Amino acid sequence: xxxxxxxxxxxxxxxxxxxxxxxxxxxxxxxxxxxxxxxxxxxxxxxxxxxxxxxxxxxxxxxxxxxxxxxxxxxxxxxxxxxxxxxxxxxxxxxxxxxxxxxxxxxxxxxxxxxxxxxxxxxxxxxxxxxxxxxxxxxxxxxxxxxxxxxxxxxxxxxxxxxxxxxxxxxxxxxxxxxxxxxxxxxxxxxxxxxxxxxxxxxxxxxxxxxxxxxxxxxxxxxx
Amino acid sequence: xxxxxxxxxxxxxxxxxxxxxxxxxxxxxxxxxxxxxxxxxxxxxxxxxxxxxxxxxxxxxxxxxxxxxxxxxxxxxxxxxxxxxxxxxxxxxxxxxxxxxxxxxxxxxxxxxxxxxxxxxxxxxxxxxxxxxxxxxxxxxxxxxxxxxxxxxxxxxxxxxxxxxxxxxxxxxxxxxxxxxxxxxxxxxxxxxxxxxxxxxxxxxxxxxxxxxxxxxxxxxxxx
DNA sequence: ATTATCTATAGATCTATAGATAATGC
DNA sequence: ATTATCTATAGATCTATAGATAATGC
Numbered sequence: 001x002x003x004x005x006x007x008x009x010x011x012x013x014x015x016x017x018x019x020x021x022x023x024x025x026x027x028x029x030x031x032x033x034x035x036x037x038x039x040x041x042x043x044x045x046x047x048x049x050x051x052x053x054x055x056x057x058x059x060x061x062x063x064x065x066x067x068x069x070x071x072x073x074x075x076x077x078x079x080x081x082x083x084x085x086x087x088x089x090x091x092x093x094x095x096x097x098x099x100x101x102x103x104x105x106x107x108x109x110x111x112x113x114x115x116x117x118x119x120x121x122x123x124x125x126x127x128x129x130x131x132x133x134x135x136x137x138x139x140x141x142x143x144x145x146x147x148x149x150x151x152x153x154x155x156x157x158x159x160x161x162x163x164x165x166x167x168x169x170x171x172x173x174x175x176x177x178x179x180x181x182x183x184x185x186x187x188x189x190x191x192x193x194x195x196x197x198x199x200x201x202x203x204x205x206x207x208x209x210x211x212x213x214x215x216x217x218x219x220x221x222x223x224x
Numbered sequence: 225x226x227x228x229x230x231x232x233x234x235x236x237x238x239x240x241x242x243x244x245x246x247x248x249x250x251x252x253x254x255x256x257x258x259x260x261x262x263x264x265x266x267x268x269x270x271x272x273x274x275x276x277x278x279x280x281x282x283x284x285x286x287x288x289x290x291x292x293x294x295x296x297x298x299x300x301x302x303x304x305x306x307x308x309x310x311x312x313x314x315x316x317x318x319x320x321x322x323x324x325x326x327x328x329x330x331x332x333x334x335x336x337x338x339x340x341x342x343x344x345x346x347x348x349x350x351x352x353x354x355x356x357x358x359x360x361x362x363x364x365x366x367x368x369x370x371x372x373x374x375x376x377x378x379x380x381x382x383x384x385x386x387x388x389x390x391x392x393x394x395x396x397x398x399x400x401x402x403x404x405x406x407x408x409x410x411x412x413x414x415x416x417x418x419x420x421x422x423x424x425x426x427x428x429x430x431x432x433x434x435x436x437x438x439x440x441x442x443x444x445x446x447x448x
Numbered sequence: 449a450t451t452a453t454c455t456a457t458a459g460a461t462c463t464a465t466a467g468a469t470a471a472t473g474c
Numbered sequence: 475a476t477t478a479t480c481t482a483t484a485g486a487t488c489t490a491t492a493g494a495t496a497a498t499g500c
Binding site for chain 4: 248249250260261264268269270
């Protein structure tokens with residue numbers, strides 16, 4: 001593998017594990033056992049590495065969120081969207097963590113991310129339309145549907161942050177991919193009141209599969 | 225005013241305006257025109273300043289979220305909760321921005337924030353119960369209500385971050401308090417399907433007052 | 449006497465580059 | 475010849491403290 005590729009992979013790993021803020025170019029080169037100078041030969045700076053990782057993420061999620069033009073959507077489709085989007089979120093989870101700071105320092109990223117958000121919201125909107133056509137959920141007025149899509153986006157993109165902060169005392173508690181996917185439970189909660197009778201049972205059963213194991217007991221004060 | 229108080233106020237201002245990450249103890253002392261040594265005489269480090277600001281925030285929100293024991297809740301109560309919570313969020317908006325990093329580096333804060341989240345979720349839950357008793361929204365099974373409360377929490381605490389990232393190209397665009405309160409529109413969107421006919425019109429009218437002016441056009445690519 | 453403040457600085461990073469050297473591709 | 479890599483380092487911060495000095499409260 002080319003050094004350039006290695007730098008990207010290693011950076012992604014370190015960013016995801018420790019957070020972008022806690023990973024310097026020194027850490028990356030040390031982890032790869034190359035010199036800092038070598039890293040700077042391949043990338044102008046840390047921002048450039050991040051920007052390239054973002055582009056990968058953007059492409060991945062864009063691919064996941066394409067909707068078929070020729071047919072309505074099924075419950076299985078919906079599940080597929082949720083599973084794959086949370087997979088993508090997991091793989092690039094560092095991005096949504098220090099996002100504000102990243103955007104602050106990179107105009108390209110700021111612009112691209114804004115457009116990315118717009119495309120994702122449109123896609124969520126189309127998915128709701130498709131599910132309504134497929135008889136899974138009630139059809140809603142455009143205005144309400146857009147506000148719902150935005151709520152879905154907020155829940156999806158911030159579930160990880162919630163888990164981290166609500167997690168136990170231990171600093172080193174790693175969130176698992178399985179826990180991340182419990183966000184699907186929360187997203188489906190948003191749909192519950194709109195489910196059509198014919199599919200209500202099926203979707204509720206699907207939702208149950210993602211129910212968090214330790215619901216709100218994790219909020220209790222630590223044992224003395 | 226005592227220097228200690230000044231340090232807290234000035235830190236809060238700078239953190240809110242520039243983000244905690246971009247504000248060092250040097251910046252704070254420079255802004256106050258005191259020596260760094262003096263700042264360290266009053267606070268052991270930056271974490272201690274942040275912790276004290278968090279405690280103020282915790283107390284403020286705790287006060288806002290108390291529920292009356294002796295009567296059900298009205299639409300006016302609900303509006304009051306939303307307005308005051310978003311006010312608090314505004315005053316200490318830096319906290320939810322770099323939260324993960326703050327928690328990572330301060331065990332006290334980590335523990336306190338976890339319990340704070342638990343209390344807030346309980347309060348939201350009680351508010352939903354109160355509104356159901358008051359005939360404003362349908363009563364829901366405990367499980368659904370808890371999941372709904374968590375979604376409310378996610379929308380409330382992350383609306384600010386969304387605004388920042390979705391905001392225009394300019395790095396210096398400051399979010400206004402008014403825009404922050406458009407988050408109320410999103411929270412009320414969560415309640416729409418559960419509204420009882422008797423209050424449906426009233427709540428929908430309330431919601432309209434918070435509708436964002438520039439809905440999704442802000443997502444469009446920048447003009448060429 | 450105690451409390452508050454300042455000056456000066458050590459020590460720890462981090463970023464990013466210059467310049468030398470090694471490896472590779474014609 | 476070009477591409478890749480390393481060594482060494484300048485310059486910029488930031489944190490946190492030691493030690494001196496000033497201000498205040500009995």
